[in-house]
Amino acid sequence: MRNLILFAFLALLMTSCADKSGSNKKQADEEKVILPDVVTFNEHIAPIIFENCTPCHRPHSAGPFPFTTYDEIKAKAKTISKVTQSRFMPPWPADPTYTNFKGERILTVTEIAMIKKWVEDDCPVGDVAKIPAVPHYPEGSQIGTPDLVINFPDFTLEGNNKDHFFLVKVPFEIPEDKYVKTIEFIPGNKKLAHHMNANLIEYQPGKKKTVFNGKKIIPTNLAESADVVQTEMDNKNDDGTYPVLVPLVCNYLPGVSPAMYPEGIGGFRMTKQGTFFINDFHFGPTPKDAIDTSSHFNIFFDDKPPVRPTYEILLGSLGVAPVTPALVIPPNEVKTFTIDYQVQETMSLLTVNPHMHLLGKSFLAYAVTPQSDTIPLIRINKWDFRWQYFYTFKSVVVIPGGSRIHVEAVFDNTVNNVNNPYYPPQVIIDRGDRFDSMKTTNEMLQLILTYMEYQSGDEYLSLE
Numbered sequence: 001m002r003n004l005i006l007f008a009f010l011a012l013l014m015t016s017c018a019d020k021s022g023s024n025k026k027q028a029d030e031e032k033v034i035l036p037d038v039v040t041f042n043e044h045i046a047p048i049i050f051e052n053c054t055p056c057h058r059p060h061s062a063g064p065f066p067f068t069t070y071d072e073i074k075a076k077a078k079t080i081s082k083v084t085q086s087r088f089m090p091p092w093p094a095d096p097t098y099t100n101f102k103g104e105r106i107l108t109v110t111e112i113a114m115i116k117k118w119v120e121d122d123c124p125v126g127d128v129a130k131i132p133a134v135p136h137y138p139e140g141s142q143i144g145t146p147d148l149v150i151n152f153p154d155f156t157l158e159g160n161n162k163d164h165f166f167l168v169k170v171p172f173e174i175p176e177d178k179y180v181k182t183i184e185f186i187p188g189n190k191k192l193a194h195h196m197n198a199n200l201i202e203y204q205p206g207k208k209k210t211v212f213n214g215k216k217i218i219p220t221n222l223a224e225s226a227d228v229v230q231t232e233m234d235n236k237n238d239d240g241t242y243p244v245l246v247p248l249v250c251n252y253l254p255g256v257s258p259a260m261y262p263e264g265i266g267g268f269r270m271t272k273q274g275t276f277f278i279n280d281f282h283f284g285p286t287p288k289d290a291i292d293t294s295s296h297f298n299i300f301f302d303d304k305p306p307v308r309p310t311y312e313i314l315l316g317s318l319g320v321a322p323v324t325p326a327l328v329i330p331p332n333e334v335k336t337f338t339i340d341y342q343v344q345e346t347m348s349l350l351t352v353n354p355h356m357h358l359l360g361k362s363f364l365a366y367a368v369t370p371q372s373d374t375i376p377l378i379r380i381n382k383w384d385f386r387w388q389y390f391y392t393f394k395s396v397v398v399i400p401g402g403s404r405i406h407v408e409a410v411f412d413n414t415v416n417n418v419n420n421p422y423y424p425p426q427v428i429i430d431r432g433d434r435f436d437s438m439k440t441t442n443e444m445l446q447l448i449l450t451y452m453e454y455q456s457g458d459e460y461l462s463l464e
């Protein structure tokens, strides 16, 4: 079970999506590049693309075009060469020379050089016997057959070339309380769905007659306050008190796999009656009216309660440690803000998730122990608001009690920031007291940590 945090506070929480995906991968850089005389598709290029690109670049996935055959890949060869050299693709903002994470998608210098040479040599096909199998992606789930499927309401997306943000209620009733190992989100409109963060509202016996009343969808920009939203969605207990909310039980971003920690770590309880409160669901802009009628959760049960429960702590905007100075970014300035948090009990850290919006420029987080040792957590040299993964460490990072966690983030509110939503730049503030703090044109600075209570031996606990 995750940390049970009071509802009203969490109702305002906006974070971005998770990446707990993928394979265990190599280090970047500092390699001697030795290329074969002839670089061929079947022997050299297909393995790189299938492993690092095809998970997103395949039908019904996040990438704008598929990379599953020679023809598809050759048709984009020049662009592939360009975006791999610039490291725009595969998207992985965290600096691998600072810390490494599970499922890291980073090409080596050799792989990038190999792609470049292959394209310059006009894309030789090579020995057909050497092509690896195109990875198999099961329809409908990356994990297996779910124990339970819960559907979202239908969405109508106006073709106005603007982003759409929704607060969503997804209620359910099941025959009895269950333990959940993980939840996988499957977007209906995979082209437009961008991110989704789900919290779980649990009702204690006798507290709620029915969970199915109330508004199912409220556009985020029309939300007046957390309290009004919870009233309109009929999410409170029948006596008007707030039920318990389990934060962030499922997060989605293009290219992610659902949260999967090793056996015994994580998981939570699902009460008989409950509601997923989505805060929020973001669809990208579309020039034509569009719909989403089939977004759903795949739920995977566990027969045992979690052995090692995980907890989440949110630092910065809306969280337990303030941003210093207050997050006000004057126009035409590049400005640095910090967060400092004193760790009480020793933490076994699993995952870090940095969050900023469009003015973010760089992000750094580390811990300093009482003995003044530094424990690096994450460094993002070039912030990209499109890729805000939940980065899971390869093995548990132990932060001793009494340590200080320090975050240092730089925001660029000048015309040099191509993502600046305003021209000329305007003063941008963190409006953490209101729902519209999560609008991308406002700013936030957060670091979310997922951790367990420390047990001896956690230092050696692999998360892969």
Ligand code: HEC
Pocket (backbone or CB within 6 Å): 049, 052, 053, 054, 055, 056, 057, 062, 063, 064, 076, 079, 080, 083, 084, 089, 090, 091, 105, 107, 254, 255, 256, 386
């Ligand atoms: C996490 C998912 C993901 C992975 C992994 C990924 N891509 Fe992409 N790719 C995208 C998305 C989404 C876009 C559209 C981005 C945008 O328009 O901002 C994109 C865009 C592109 C583009 C078009 C860029 C342009 O300027 O038009 C190319 C080419 C590309 N990817 C190649 C690759 C290659 C090559 C790899 C592997 C080395 C890769 N991608 C890995 C999601 C991914």
